[in-house]
Amino acid sequence: MQQTRLDTDRIRAARRVIDPVFLGTPLYRCEALEPGLGCAVSIKLETANPVRSFKGRGTEVVASLLAERGPRAVVCASAGNLGQALAWSGRGRGLDVTVVASRFATAAKLDRIRALGAGLELVDGDHELARERAAEIARYDGIRLVEDSLDIETCEGAATIGLELVEALEQAKPGEQAKQADLAETAEQAQTADLADPAPPFDAVLIALGGGAMATGVGHVLKALAPGVEVICVQPLGAPAMTRSWHERRVVTTDSTDTIADGVAGRHPIPAVLDDLLLVADDAVLVQEASIIAGMRMLLDHAGLVVEPSAALGIAAILEDRDRFAGRHVVTIVCGGNVDGDAYRRWVGAAPVPHKA
Amino acid sequence: MQQTRLDTDRIRAARRVIDPVFLGTPLYRCEALEPGLGCAVSIKLETANPVRSFKGRGTEVVASLLAERGPRAVVCASAGNLGQALAWSGRGRGLDVTVVASRFATAAKLDRIRALGAGLELVDGDHELARERAAEIARYDGIRLVEDSLDIETCEGAATIGLELVEALEQAKPGEQAKQADLAETAEQAQTADLADPAPPFDAVLIALGGGAMATGVGHVLKALAPGVEVICVQPLGAPAMTRSWHERRVVTTDSTDTIADGVAGRHPIPAVLDDLLLVADDAVLVQEASIIAGMRMLLDHAGLVVEPSAALGIAAILEDRDRFAGRHVVTIVCGGNVDGDAYRRWVGAAPVPHKA
Numbered sequence: 001m002q003q004t005r006l007d008t009d010r011i012r013a014a015r016r017v018i019d020p021v022f023l024g025t026p027l028y029r030c031e032a033l034e035p036g037l038g039c040a041v042s043i044k045l046e047t048a049n050p051v052r053s054f055k056g057r058g059t060e061v062v063a064s065l066l067a068e069r070g071p072r073a074v075v076c077a078s079a080g081n082l083g084q085a086l087a088w089s090g091r092g093r094g095l096d097v098t099v100v101a102s103r104f105a106t107a108a109k110l111d112r113i114r115a116l117g118a119g120l121e122l123v124d125g126d127h128e129l130a131r132e133r134a135a136e137i138a139r140y141d142g143i144r145l146v147e148d149s150l151d152i153e154t155c156e157g158a159a160t161i162g163l164e165l166v167e168a169l170e171q172a173k174p175g176e177q178a179k180q181a182d183l184a185e186t187a188e189q190a191q192t193a194d195l196a197d198p199a200p201p202f203d204a205v206l207i208a209l210g211g212g213a214m215a216t217g218v219g220h221v222l223k224a225l226a227p228g229v230e231v232i233c234v235q236p237l238g239a240p241a242m243t244r245s246w247h248e249r250r251v252v253t254t255d256s257t258d259t260i261a262d263g264v265a266g267r268h269p270i271p272a273v274l275d276d277l278l279l280v281a282d283d284a285v286l287v288q289e290a291s292i293i294a295g296m297r298m299l300l301d302h303a304g305l306v307v308e309p310s311a312a313l314g315i316a317a318i319l320e321d322r323d324r325f326a327g328r329h330v331v332t333i334v335c336g337g338n339v340d341g342d343a344y345r346r347w348v349g350a351a352p353v354p355h356k357a
Numbered sequence: 358m359q360q361t362r363l364d365t366d367r368i369r370a371a372r373r374v375i376d377p378v379f380l381g382t383p384l385y386r387c388e389a390l391e392p393g394l395g396c397a398v399s400i401k402l403e404t405a406n407p408v409r410s411f412k413g414r415g416t417e418v419v420a421s422l423l424a425e426r427g428p429r430a431v432v433c434a435s436a437g438n439l440g441q442a443l444a445w446s447g448r449g450r451g452l453d454v455t456v457v458a459s460r461f462a463t464a465a466k467l468d469r470i471r472a473l474g475a476g477l478e479l480v481d482g483d484h485e486l487a488r489e490r491a492a493e494i495a496r497y498d499g500i501r502l503v504e505d506s507l508d509i510e511t512c513e514g515a516a517t518i519g520l521e522l523v524e525a526l527e528q529a530k531p532g533e534q535a536k537q538a539d540l541a542e543t544a545e546q547a548q549t550a551d552l553a554d555p556a557p558p559f560d561a562v563l564i565a566l567g568g569g570a571m572a573t574g575v576g577h578v579l580k581a582l583a584p585g586v587e588v589i590c591v592q593p594l595g596a597p598a599m600t601r602s603w604h605e606r607r608v609v610t611t612d613s614t615d616t617i618a619d620g621v622a623g624r625h626p627i628p629a630v631l632d633d634l635l636l637v638a639d640d641a642v643l644v645q646e647a648s649i650i651a652g653m654r655m656l657l658d659h660a661g662l663v664v665e666p667s668a669a670l671g672i673a674a675i676l677e678d679r680d681r682f683a684g685r686h687v688v689t690i691v692c693g694g695n696v697d698g699d700a701y702r703r704w705v706g707a708a709p710v711p712h713k714a
Contacts, residue, residue, distance in 0.1 A: 020528075021383075021384075021385050024381055025383070026378075026382070026383065026405035026406065027378075028378050028405065028406050028407050029407055030407070031407065031472065031473075032469065032472070043405075045405050047661060048383035048385065048400075048402050048405055049383065049385050050385050050386055050387070050388065052661055112389065115388065115389070116388075171377075300663065301698050304404060304409055304663040304694040304695070304696070305663070306657065306661040306662070306663060337661040338661070339661070341658050
């Protein structure tokens with residue numbers, strides 16, 4: 001693999017400064033989802049933590065560096081999850097955190113940012129305007145700007161998900177199972193080692209693609225340590241800038257976005273992040289809004305998970321291309337669960353009307 | 358502490374035979390819940406695994422012992438979660454699993470038991486009739502009967518939750534934090550160590566009480582290793598047999614149950630389990646159905662968690678006695694998430710009608 005900006009040793013070091021509450025997240029097969037998808041599906045669950053998204057992994061790295069050395073005031077633009085995570089990580093370290101967001105951002109995310117004690121400035125435009133405004137504040141006030149996906153700490157923090165996936169893969173290796181079977185003292189024990197996991201190890205990981213921190217982070221680790229695993233990025237058709245850029249191998253911007261997946265709705269890919277993505281992604285696909293909603297519903301009905309639209313992109317990708325995944329074992333990273341209750345009920349409520357007994 | 362039937366060393370050993378997919382579950386503060394409850398609340402999440410309940414911890418111990426030595430056929434009575442977990446653990450080890458359940462059990466649980474390849478026999482009565490029928494099958498067919506809460510493996514498997522809670526407590530100790538502050542090389546680092554967790558360590562654990570496996574298991578470990586933590590069991594008013602038994606210090610049975618919390622709706626407490634519970638529980642409280650539903654709604658709206666009624670008992674207990682918990686830090690074990698979609702929608706759907714924007 002050609003060199004990305006990321007470094008595997010630094011990613012291992014990052015894991016030592018991240019609060020353990022964000023690490024070692026559940027990874028488990030969800031067989032109840034499988035009849036509807038036609039393949040084995042494992043979930044890597046990034047929502048069971050104090051900020052309900054994977055973003056804490058990155059902000060812990062950012063904030064611990066700042067707490068050690070560097071300015072104690074920091075600003076970021078956010079669709080909501082990065083801001084919430086930076087507010088959490090900053091509060092624990094006495095940092096002064098300002099978040100700039102679109103006034104159209106998910107209200108539940110904005111409420112949590114405020115509750116965590118961060119300053120919140122809303123802009124009358126989309127996420128790209130929030131990015132511009134955050135940069136302006138940083139320049140004007142002379143404080144640190146945290147740029148999601150551009151700042152290497154945000155990528156390397158997210159990349160620790162990749163380390164956990166690779167470790168799970170190593171434990172599930174046929175070689176390892178055979179070794180355990182060899183070590184078994186009885187035929188029964190050998191059989192146990194064989195039967196312990198009826199699914200083959202996973203061979204693809206579906207990653208929500210927005211700015212690219214998670215995709216380049218997890219992708220870097222997989223390509224470095226488990227190159228046989230297919231790295232597939234998934235973005236909404238309504239916010240396709242990074243995916244188009246990946247396919248055309250040059251930055252492609254869009255004038256607008258039209259998706260419920262607020263967490264990945266960027267329009268201006270960052271060139272350095274695209275360069276990394278070109279090195280680590282095997283594919284980048286676009287999915288329709290209806291598939292995202294169907295994915296959210298499946299995760300609710302068959303996995304008992306309340307997820308935000310970005311976290312359903314992986315399931316949406318399987319739904320749109322069953323043949324590609326048929327018979328395989330796929331991991332989907334459920335990356336966030338911050339939703340507005342009303343919007344969420346509208347999305348999943350279009351399911352068959354509850355039967356009143 | 359007087360001797361329970363449980364053994365802390367055996368519980369540590371149990372952890373080594375349980376599939377890691379059931380271990381090291383998320384434990385995190387959920388601040389979004391706290392304004393509504395008036396105390397710091399941490400969630401111990403036992404639903405992000407292949408069977409969506411804590412029962413896999415116990416069935417892994419049972420099944421690994423059977424796979425090593427003992428009969429390869431096994432039967433249990435179950436309200437659904439034990440059966441699903443035993444089916445999962447047995448499948449991986451080539452065991453022949455039969456589950457007996459009430460035909461009124463949660464359909465989603467029964468569907469999963471069948472999907473996991475176990476034999477399922479339904480009885481035309483409640484869980485106590487299923488228990489009788491399972492014992493009959495075991496006698497008649499000469500196969501192993503797994504009795505939830507009576508079989509020590511089911512208690513000691515569940516008790517591994519307690520080990521994880523105690524470990525978290527030790528990491529959060531003021532002594533530990535001070536040690537980290539002492540080791541800090543700079544004033545900033547010292548401040549970081551102080552500020553890392555703004556909540557005091559937890560001082561109470563709320564445990565759903567049914568047959569008593571989880572309550573005696575977790576309670577045993579807490580009383581042995583963290584005796585200062587209050588162990589509070591919570592049961593529905595509509596299924597109060599074990600709680601009444603605890604208060605009267607003798608087995609009290611009831612003629613019927615009337616609760617949506619199917620996972621804890623027993624009528625005939627097991628004497629040996631009651632004896633253990635008397636040694637490890639600091640209190641046992643009863644809560645109303647309306648509080649259970651309110652707890653489920655709060656966990657959905659503020660924590661993004663779909664939980665079954667039994668898993669909301671802890672929140673229900675706080676709602677019914679805010680003064681008792683005011684200003685404290687409480688852990689509630691979210692023990693299961695298997696619900697029928699329609700019933701769940703009815704329960705949580707009575708929330709304020711979604712506001713259409």
